[in-house]
Amino acid sequence: MARWEPNARERLVRAAVDLFTEQGYDATTVTQIAERAGGLTKTTFFRHFPDKREVLFAxxxxxxxxxxxxxxxxxxxxxxxxxxxxxxxxxxxxxxxxxxxxxxxxxxxxxxxxxxxxxxxxxxxxxxxxxxxxxxxxxxxxxxxxxxxxxxxxxxxxxxxxxxxxAAPTTPVAPADSxxxxxxxxxxxxxxxxxxxxxxxxxxxx
Known part of the structure; x- marks a missing residue:
């Protein structure tokens, strides 16, 4: 029986963006993305996206x-x-x-x-x-x-x-309410x- 994978699509998106940012787009594999997304599999990845590029355009x-x-x-x-x-x-x-x-x-x-x-x-x-x-x-x-x-x-x-x-503030940081x-x-x-x-x-x- 397949494991329940709540929010797998969103997890894959966030994992991909983080890995691309950390180690570069070309150096990141689908397997790495799936694993970073909470131990998912390549099969799960390809159920949601055709390739690693498309994960950024979900x-x-x-x-x-x-x-x-x-x-x-x-x-x-x-x-x-x-x-x-x-x-x-x-x-x-x-x-x-x-x-x-x-x-x-x-x-x-x-x-x-x-x-x-x-x-x-x-x-x-x-x-x-x-x-x-x-x-x-x-x-x-x-x-x-x-x-x-x-x-x-x-x-x-x-x-x-x-x-x-x-835009960066031009004045010192103010309290959140102001x-x-x-x-x-x-x-x-x-x-x-x-x-x-x-x-x-x-x-x-x-």
């Missing part, structure tokens, strides 16, 4: 579905960017605050590995396509949908970078700000 299908469902649920009179903002809210809300540290490690890994950067770009394209398709379902013209989708994903990528790497409000912003807060900044930049083009 949830892509769920993220695409969240975007699509949020676009469909947006008010009928919402502008394309308003609908995109609602979709980014839904996507951002799926990232718990305890994933901030994990996200920071992931960003560092991507910065040092061209293969992972290529895979991240592919995920970006998949999610942008999901947004564009959702907008087209709402009757938005093709080019407008594609542009709004690209802006949405650019905003989310920027928001994720800000969320995982908040911390800079910016330090407590959620991923959704950052996403809304980044999208607004892109909207303003597009308007300034004339």
């Amino acid at each position: 949830g892509q299908e769920i993220h695409a579905r969240l975007l699509t469902e949020a676009l469909a649920a947006a008010p009928p009179d919402a502008t394309p960017l308003t609908a995109v903002a609602a979709a980014l809210d839904a996507l951002a809300d799926s990232f718990d605050d305890d994933r901030r540290e994990l996200g920071a490690k992931l960003m560092a890994l991507l910065a040092d590995n061209a293969e992972l950067q290529e895979r991240a770009a592919f995920k970006h394209a998949i999610l942008a396509a999901a947004i564009a398709d959702g907008l087209r379902e709402r009757g938005v013209a093709d080019r407008t949908a594609a542009l709004a989708a690209d802006m949405g994903m650019l905003a989310f990528d920027e928001a994720f970078a800000r969320w995982t790497h908040p 911390a800079d409000p910016a330090d407590r912003r959620t991923l959704a807060d950052h996403a809304r700000q980044a999208l607004a900044e892109l909207r303003d930049a597009a308007t300034a083009l004339g």
Whole structure:
């Protein structure tokens, strides 16, 4: 009888990120990841992921579905960017605050590995396509949908970078109850700000 393996997928993700950070992506094996994840097996790993690269991009299908469902649920009179903002809210809300540290490690890994950067770009394209398709379902013209989708994903990528790497404080560390409000912003807060900044930049083009 197979052993009960609660939260095996999440454990594998965290184990992989930790090992990649400690000893490098290329030097880490699937067996090591499985063992670090609490004595799991290679079979368990491959039941969740096709290879060690994909463990860093877990949830892509769920993220695409969240975007699509949020676009469909947006008010009928919402502008394309308003609908995109609602979709980014839904996507951002799926990232718990305890994933901030994990996200920071992931960003560092991507910065040092061209293969992972290529895979991240592919995920970006998949999610942008999901947004564009959702907008087209709402009757938005093709080019407008594609542009709004690209802006949405650019905003989310920027928001994720800000969320995982908040700006260093310019004043001495204050007590937790008087911390800079910016330090407590959620991923959704950052996403809304980044999208607004892109909207303003597009308007300034004339």
